[in-house]
Amino acid sequence: MANRIKLRQICHSRSGDKADTVNIGLIVYDQIHYEWVTEHVTAEAVDDYLSGIPHGEIERYELPKIGALNFVVRHALGGGVSRSLMIDGHGKGFSAILLDMEIDAPPE
Amino acid sequence: MVGVEITCRIVSVYKINAAEEGKTINTRKSSIRLGSGSGAGGDRIDAALNLAENGGIDYLIFDAQSEKAYSESALRKAKGDVGYDVTLGRTLRTVLPACIKNGVKIIHNGGSADVKGAVNLTAKICEELNIKGIKVAYTQPDSSAALINEIDPVTSETGEPVSTFGDRLVAAIAYQGAPLIVEGLRRGADIVITSRAGDSTQFLAPLIFELDWQMDDWDLLASGLGIGHLMECGAQLSGGYHADPGMKDVSGLDNIGMPIAEVHSNGDAIITKVPNTGGVVSERTVKEQLLYELHDPSNYIHNDGVVDFTSTEIKQVGTDRVSVTGTKGHPRPSTVKVLLGVRENFVAVSRAYYGGTGAYARARLAADTIAKRATRVHGIDSAALRFDFVGVNALFPWSDVDLSAVKEVELRVSGYFDTQDQAWEVLHDVESLALNGPAGVSQGLRLDYQAGPEEVIGLYTTLLPRETVQFNVLEYVVE
Incomplete structure (x- = not known):
């Protein structure tokens, strides 16, 4: 079985809110890993990883020039920060949560 | 205290003919320096003061608005309390003397639901500080509340007419575009206070004014909005919301230097921060902030234009200096978003x-x-x-x-x-x-x-x- 790593070993992240939508930006530390991360961290994989938090549709956008992916997760913030009962109504902690996701380690 | 008030009605904000309205200023510099004084109401005031004193900036720009803050202001006003940003007085009292001394202009969107109240407060603080002869430009409430009563448009989130909310509707305000702020600057304002200018818009406006950018040069407008997007959350660009000990170490979080954008007339920018402060400006901090609150990176819609970040390049060019180039743009939408x-x-x-x-x-x-x-x-x-x-x-x-x-x-x-x-x-x-x-x-x-x-x-x-x-x-x- 392939070695597994946490995303935080090769990526950093920032997340933020717009109404009830959270977006999670994922950036590779080293451009060499961009292709691998793009292949393994799909919208479906993130949807599955976040299954314990109520959320809607997930779209993924690619920004190859800066080595980043952007995940836009709808209906993930309990109605948005103006009415959300969630501790993380602003969604800024989703970055750290995504970095805990495990994927197959990239080849040496 | 004696005040003089002059009104300029702008019916269509993109057809301003300022020459008809009195003496105005036009300028064409090759570059200017913008400082981000706050990312939210109540942000660190000592950092904003250090920026005003030591940042070598031309403009000090404060974002005190979130969607939530605007509604809170409207509700406070409805209850007979202060309808503008409650931290405005603290901010102006602290930074005004340094701004006057260094010739730094202030742009602030904390007028919220009571811009006139915010202007009166500004005048009172000027009197307290014995500051004379400065000009404050400000926006009045727009016509969107009346228009909504007349047209009864559909609420984007519910698909129902706005009238369905009945008397539970406490606030309606259009996002304000850059031309309003530009108009204030052309009239020689030292301070511009708006009720709800978009965060990025506040940074775009002085670029249009100082660098003589045109309102249909979509790539330049998008570059300016992109810089505004990076700058609008204050220290999040210069080491805040970034440290992860062992992975991304940041020194001096207790004294982060507020970010500065040196913007050239061709739209290229260098992001840096106040010298001799904590925090860091790196490719990592700039990339993270580019992604902050972003949806489709090729179609980031603002009042004044649409930003395409997929062509943007971010490069470290020195210690705490990062260049941002190559952002492209598309024409602005035909509608105005109303909150x-x-x-x-x-x-x-x-x-x-x-x-x-x-x-x-x-x-x-x-x-x-x-x-x-x-x-x-x-x-x-x-x-x-x-x-x-x-x-x-x-x-x-x-x-x-x-x-x-x-x-x-x-x-x-x-x-x-x-x-x-x-x-x-x-x-x-x-x-x-x-x-x-x-x-x-x-x-x-x-x-x-x-x-x-x-x-x-x-x-x-x-x-x-x-x-x-x-x-x-x-x-x-x-x-």
């Missing part, structure tokens, strides 16, 4: 703590007890309550937590309530867990509990045809 604030219901939060072996089981029992009493005694649907077990699974259902091994738990009880009285019943029940609930409960000074229930202002949006919304720019001279 709607709607009174909904009440929320309340309270907490109890359990420690030692079996902590989670006792917290769980306490939660079940609160839920049962809400239904049986208070007639509240327990589905309106939320129970979080902080330290266990409140943020995420971590797969590797052994519930029986948890030694400390915060039980956080929150809920939606139709009335404040209902909310108080549940808050009292959490308090009385001390006498009636599971063993080993820890409770101290009840800060949340003392604050009591809070009214929810739901935020919605609607769209109006761009040419229908009318704005005014006024100026006030402190003599």
